[in-house]
Amino acid sequence: MIQEEICSRDTMACCVDCPRRYFVVFLGFIGLLVSIGFRTCFALVMVHVTNHTSTERDDDSLFHNCTTSRDLQLNIEPSHVFLLHTAFYCGSLVTQIPGGILATRYSPKWVCGLSIVLSSVLFLVLPTAIQYNLPAVYVIRVLQGLVEGCSIPALNGIISAWAPKTERSRMITVAYAGAYISPAIALMTSGACSCYVSWNSIIYIYGGCGVAWSIVWMLCIHDNPKHHPRLGARERQLFCTDDVVINRPDQEEKIIPWRAILTSLPVYAIIVGAFCRNWIFSMLITQQPQYFKEVFHMTTADIGFLSAVPHVLMTVVVITGGFVVDNFIKRDIFSTTVARKLSETLGFGVEAACVMVIAFVDDKHKALVLLCVGVAFSGIAISGYQVNPLDLAPKYASVVTGLARLGMLGAVLSTVVAYFVRDIVTDPAEVPEAWKRLFIIAASIHFFGVLFYAVFASGNRQPWSGSPSTLSVSITQPVANDDKDYDETTRLLRRRLRLHRPQLVDADSYEYGSTTRFLNTI
Template identity: 35%
Template sequence: MTKNNHCCSVDKMIKSKEPLRAALRGTVCPCSPVMVSLWPMPLGSTSASPWWTCLTTQTPAATPANQYVLHTPALLAPYTTTLVYDWDSETQGWILGSFFYGYILTQIPGGYLARKYGAKWLLGLGILGTVVFTLLTPVAADLGAGYLIAVRVLEGIGEGVTFPAMHAMWAFWAPPMERSRLLTIAYTGAQLGTVVALPLSAQICFYLDWTWVFYIFGIVGIVWFILWALLVSNTPSTHPRITEQERLYITSSLNKELTLSGDHIPWGSILTSMPLWAIVVAHFSYNWTFYTLLTLLPTYMSDVLGFSIKENGALSALPYIGCGLLAVLGGQLADYLRENCFYRTVVVRKAFSLVGMIGPAVFIVAAGYTGCNYILAVAFLSISSSLGGIVASGFNINHLDIAPSYAGILLGITNSFATIPGMVGPVIARALTKNNTIEEWQTVFYISAGINLFGAVFYTVFGQGVVQPWAVHNPHSHGN
């Protein structure tokens, strides 16, 4: 028997003795990661965002007549029932997807400009631009949907240079045998930001006003930019505070891999490199599942599993805690295997990619068969996302293995393709879950798992772990 979209919601409220009217009038306000993140996603870039839910749904007033909507009187929201913006579903789709159209535009240019002019100011100013437009988002929303779409496209343009620039910078800073642990620690900021932002932005939206989500995180972004400008240097050679011993260690470990011979970029060799296309396919496949969970996990938890705003904010953060933890631990293990156990780089990258892609595929499918078993569903979805953190030591940093001098450009290429799932994946998933039945969600999970499995196999067959001949004038293969 097919269950309707409220089956778990109603069942959960019966078990918790909440009035059934809460299933119809309760408000769910899930949220999204902070704007600076790995596989970057600015605050409010998905339908999972609290500000978006507060904008396009009615919010319960704090009156005795509707206190049944909330768990306890102490959690009442101090604002009245309003529909802030009455946008139709098509307009909402354009607003929610507009970030990606700007984001995809600056991926490859970001990598090129970072190599040519240095990554520090490109990355810093890109984030600062995103911060400015984040602060302008409430004003744009008041002016109209068209203005909001334009602002979000501009946010994407600024955010798009972030990780190509970061990869370009790490090419000068990460010794080959320390890449896994250095990059995974740095990029864990994505998960940390998500863990903080999910419950915090839900609280801000619920107790204050949706605009404060943007103002508060915008201020945090400005503080970050000031620290970045004062503390960061493009290369070890220009850093004023590291010791000479450390400087020599880093530069000497990289001098056989880097080439800085003018502005020549071997575009033909880059675009015909099968190891690069192996990363492209893996990155695309992994991000399909990532963006599907990022945008729709809070919706699944609220509409199918029936979690409240408080539960949703906290439980939606669980996968990112596990993802960040496994990313860091995986980075330590990957470099240990390469340095102490003498495993070849290509073996480590492929092994970590397989675990980080097949593991999530298995558990995301399993989550679709938990029915209304909330504990098991949350556990499987959390394990699925957590295991995905292992790819941080797999294909995700393989650009630096095969072409460190062009790592920013390569990341721009792969991330351009990997952005496409963020544009179309959630749209397809929403089209398949019109009634929010468990059977519909099983189809979504099967598609994500199948794409993940294909990417894992393709990367295993064609991935490599050596510096490619076209990437350096005097080819050396460090670590193989």
């Protein structure tokens, strides 16, 4: 029995209680920090090398001499750079669902590790392509998107398998904080390296870090607690709370209820939320640097340093928000559904309002303050739609996550719309008006996402999420002296647990997560 495999104190158990789940979260944090950093580094590097640097000097510039002997200038239109970002997002969009299925059928550890290492190698090739063959850059960006699209669904599966119910929001939000602090670190380092080292140095740094992380990940991470040979005694006990674990028969684990998933409104609420979030996030990563360069004539180093501040604030809110929401749910202050909806509405609602106001601002300091407020508040929403797949269906969380990652279409459309809106502008005096239109469009879409999620989202476990008939019970003390009585009692208890009505089961009805085959990997 899985109960025996997890709870037995075998000789391979580590004598020192070391919380392995924290190491999983830490590596997940670093992995997202590096992989999301690829996008930010590339965006700022392309802003730096496009041959349309403003001749105006920003009197408030923090960094004045922003050139090196190893600089590069490309004679391409800034609007065409948006298409390079579109190429990446198109590739990523294609592999979101296949990535979740691969992680479900095979090992999420290997799917995630191989995804990042391949993307890192492609990233290391980019500087050569940028210098000598621009069409090759489009090909590399598409390939990067294709391989990297598998990483998030697989990572979600790993973290879910290691997340006890009472720690689910905080573990997800801490791990995903790597994605949100990533732009801040990448912006600062990219700006400094581009201005004072060389235009391509940051690409080699991040590419090398990605390869190193992938090796550590694939060597040190296990798909779930059951497979870890050195799980500490205290942590082992945490995963064996009340001697109840989740176990699935071989036939059930191979079945994915596609029809039920694809007709579930709470799933579509997550997808819409992800779509709107990706629209804004893409704007912040790939378009915001160009906005500050074209509208306020800031240097690359200034852009990198000042644009990083909102992302630092958001990361703090993402982490603290996860703990706060967990406590609200744990103390029954809010139901899971109310907590998720409130997080989404407050977080993304404030961000949408700030983005709308930025459209009418003509001062860079006011624009930066509004970005800081809006982006910081958006961190609260991560405890809403980002964690929601674990509430709806822990067993199929990576499949739902893969579907939610179709929200990447928002990033694709965001860059495409930016290209067309910006490309039609030929008069420099009309550039601020083009950016105003882009911010209004983004804010309006974000408001729609908030409303849709508030109406249709749910925090309850769905009827199609898997049968609790898979529960098994281990009784550590005999209930009677007679072995026959003991065996009969155990048999009746197990039979009773199998009699259930799935539609009555919600997310909080029993412990799950530590040994779920999220991606059917146990």
